[in-house]
Amino acid sequence: MAKRFLWKSNYRKIPQFVQNALIDIDSDLIVVSATKKINRKEIEAGQYSHVGLSQDGSSIIAKGPSQPVSKAGKWSKRNAHGWDRIRKDWPKIQKTWIVESPNFGNGARNGWTMHSRTREVYQHQIFEPQGMTIEASVLEDKGGEQVVVKFALSPILSRSMEEFELMLLWAINVLQENTGVTGVFSSDATNEEYLSTIEVDWRIFPPGSADEVVASLLGSVHPKNMPDFEKHVRERVKFFQEFKPKGYIRGQGDFGSYVGAQFTDDLVVFENIRYGNAIYLLYQNWVEASKRSRLDLLRDQDAHFDRVVHTQGWQKRLASMLHDELFKRGLRSQRNGYRSTPRGR
Incomplete structure (x- = not known):
């Protein structure tokens, strides 16, 4: 797949600057967010339209939240379409496949027979599409060549969630792939607000x-x-x-x-x-x-x-x-x- 943007695509592991920021955060709830100085001409050219930034006259407008572009990178693709993760570190299990075959080579005339085949296979860990979104906010626009924009990813993350480090890596990479910046900050949300974003009623x-x-x-x-x-x-x-x-x-x-x-x-x-x-x-x-x-x-x-x-x-x-x-x-x-x-x- 051709590279979607000119900036660094993603990280193979949680970068040190994110790990350092986590040490300084006392809150259990984390928001993946970062600020960026952007050349006004890049916004005019539509380079950030996929994250809701556009020009309206002399003003920079932020509309959102926006769905990350699936073609931005592998983590964005997983966010949009899900992720089938083979776990070779887990014990194998028995799986059964069902196939249909024609009787005597002609199903229309002789009918079909269902077969099942069972064997041991590696387990798969399935992640549904996560539905992460990015919301842009213009923090500073003095009419000059550059504007300061904040990009925030939703939903927020909890340190106590299962596989927090994996989900954090996923989130910071979705932001990185789509904006060229990433980072983490403490969230002001309550536990109740956080739970409402992940629990299906x-x-x-x-x-x-x-x-x-x-x-x-x-x-x-x-x-x-x-x-x-x-x-x-x-x-x-x-x-x-x-x-x-x-x-x-x-x-x-x-x-x-x-x-x-x-x-x-x-x-x-x-x-x-x-x-x-x-x-x-x-x-x-x-x-x-x-x-x-x-x-x-x-x-x-x-x-x-x-x-x-x-x-x-x-x-x-x-x-x-x-x-x-x-x-x-x-x-x-x-x-x-x-x-x-x-x-x-």
Whole structure:
């Protein structure tokens, strides 16, 4: 991928100046932020338009917050599309794949057979798209050649969060890749304000007709900048209904783009429709799992979930996996033509 900007792209590890700043910060809550002197001509040329800076007459205008450009670097790409991190330092687990093959070379005439294959694999640590945003503020503009701008990244971070150093590295690199500067400061936010940015508040809706379920899931609030939200919700409900869920789920507030269905206490399917790049089958006690933050709900051993990426044929793959999980729980009959291929063959 060609380099998006002229400045340094990112850091392989937390730089020393950030580590020094952390030592001087007493607060548990950290905001990734930095100031920069910018040549007015660079703003006029649109070099910072992706972070909300523009020229209006003789004034520099800051609009935001803005979504970081995914092409700015690998950390920005992970922020926009998620991150599948292979963990060779974790113990291997058994995984089962389901494939469909034509009988005697002609599926149209002879039908198809489902096969499952199980083997030991490295675990994957899945990070959903983080949705970090950058907000620019003009701190000083005296009409000269340069202006002073502050760039602040959201959400804020907590030292007590799981894998704080990794998430800090991710955040400072998103800011660096998009602005050419990075740093950390103490946050004035309260713990309650911080928790509201990471904890998903779920609502459970009972099953019903497609129109009733869609109406319940939509409510009166639509996520911002998602004109096709109702269309996607209706498509998911139609799909889920074929498997007779016991209820439907949707996140509230800032997490209203999370939609899914609950089939058993330990089988929930959900997706963040805002990003729409994958859907998840979660194999955990839902009461406990629903209490976890969005930052660590899936950042766990992938024995607890499967991720179906939205590539060609993903609906068919999801249907096969969901059918087999329901069969394991005695809620579906075994499919005709299904056979299991022993591990190692």
